[in-house]
Amino acid sequence: MTAAKLWFGRMGMENTEERNGILFYVAVDERAFAIVGDAGIHAKVGDAFWQALSGAMSEAFAKGKPAEGLERAIAEVGSRLAEHFPRRGNDRNELSDEVSYR
Numbered sequence: 001m002t003a004a005k006l007w008f009g010r011m012g013m014e015n016t017e018e019r020n021g022i023l024f025y026v027a028v029d030e031r032a033f034a035i036v037g038d039a040g041i042h043a044k045v046g047d048a049f050w051q052a053l054s055g056a057m058s059e060a061f062a063k064g065k066p067a068e069g070l071e072r073a074i075a076e077v078g079s080r081l082a083e084h085f086p087r088r089g090n091d092r093n094e095l096s097d098e099v100s101y102r
Helices: 002-010 039-062 066-084
Strands: 022-027 032-037
Touching: 002 022, 002 032, 022 066, 032 039, 032 066, 039 066
Parallel strands: none
Antiparallel strands: 022 032
16 A cells, blocks of 8 residues: 555645545555545545455456456446536646556
């Protein structure tokens, strides 16, 4: 989790206007992952959401289906973002949508 938080900061993900950035961090060699949500989204969904999301991802990874677990988690986060931070006419993409391999 420490590395994930470090990358969250390095990538400037806390710089969104509504503080709703989310990082899915997967460390393949370490066989680990973390989900980091900024203060704005965390205030809306709380610890239980992140724990359930992490649990579902862990289960999928343990079954040898990490891509499916990650895909479902991203979809669930997208639903929550749409619910709590609906699109407005003047919205702009504040963060890159690209996958970063480092």
